[in-house]
Amino acid sequence: MSVPATGLPMHSRDGARWIFDPGALCLEFLVTGGPGPLARWETLDRPEGLRTWLADSRLHLDPAQVDVTVAALASARRVRDALWRVVHDAAHGTTHEADDDAGEEAELTPTPEDLAEVNRAAARPPLVPRIAADGTHEWTLPADAEQVVSTVARDAIDLLTGPYADRIRECDAHNCQLVFVDTSRPGRRRWCSMERCGNRHKLRALRARRDHS
Numbered sequence: 001m002s003v004p005a006t007g008l009p010m011h012s013r014d015g016a017r018w019i020f021d022p023g024a025l026c027l028e029f030l031v032t033g034g035p036g037p038l039a040r041w042e043t044l045d046r047p048e049g050l051r052t053w054l055a056d057s058r059l060h061l062d063p064a065q066v067d068v069t070v071a072a073l074a075s076a077r078r079v080r081d082a083l084w085r086v087v088h089d090a091a092h093g094t095t096h097e098a099d100d101d102a103g104e105e106a107e108l109t110p111t112p113e114d115l116a117e118v119n120r121a122a123a124r125p126p127l128v129p130r131i132a133a134d135g136t137h138e139w140t141l142p143a144d145a146e147q148v149v150s151t152v153a154r155d156a157i158d159l160l161t162g163p164y165a166d167r168i169r170e171c172d173a174h175n176c177q178l179v180f181v182d183t184s185r186p187g188r189r190r191w192c193s194m195e196r197c198g199n200r201h202k203l204r205a206l207r208a209r210r211d212h213s
């Protein structure tokens with residue numbers, strides 16, 4: 001909250017680079033992979049995956065100063081998968097529309113154990129904030145991956161119980177599952193990113209208009 005968000009650098013399968021700002025730390029964590037079919041995006045299967053995320057995310061941590069054990073990595077994946085289900089549920093409400101993604105929806109239905117997983121992570125010691133000599137916010141280093149995951153879990157609890165809980169949304173593009181929180185005043189954000197899904201949609205709409213005229 002005290003650090004301005006710049007967004008995560010993303011790489012599309014077609015090689016395009018773009019920036020995704022989901023509006024919250026815990027939602028940034030979801031791009032590291034997920035349960036079920038989302039496992040194809042998995043990056044937390046090796047310490048380097050988490051280290052890259054630490055530097056790219058709004059935490060802006062020096063990965064060399066964060067201890068990442070195999071056990072912590074496994075715990076990070078469990079918490080992330082639990083968060084996916086809880087956040088997906090918050091984005092869609094409890095009544096899921098039946099559609100051709102029914103299989104994927106089943107993978108993303110939260111259980112009480114998911115909330116317990118998030119709460120357990122949040123109960124561990126988080127990263128410790130400090131004020132730098134130039135007055136800016138930074139995190140005390142060295143730190144370890146458990147602290148990072150605790151900080152992510154606490155951020156998720158703040159988001160899910162806070163004023164923007166009903167502004168958690170999935171990108172409107174049909175084939176995009178990225179989740180963001182719309183903190184804009186008008187509250188009309190539809191896309192993970194204007195430069196990606198937003199522009200694709202605009203192009204399609206233009207083409208459709210042209211073909212019908």
Ligand SMILES: [Zn+2]
Binds near residue numbers: 172176178192193
């Ligand atoms: Zn999108």
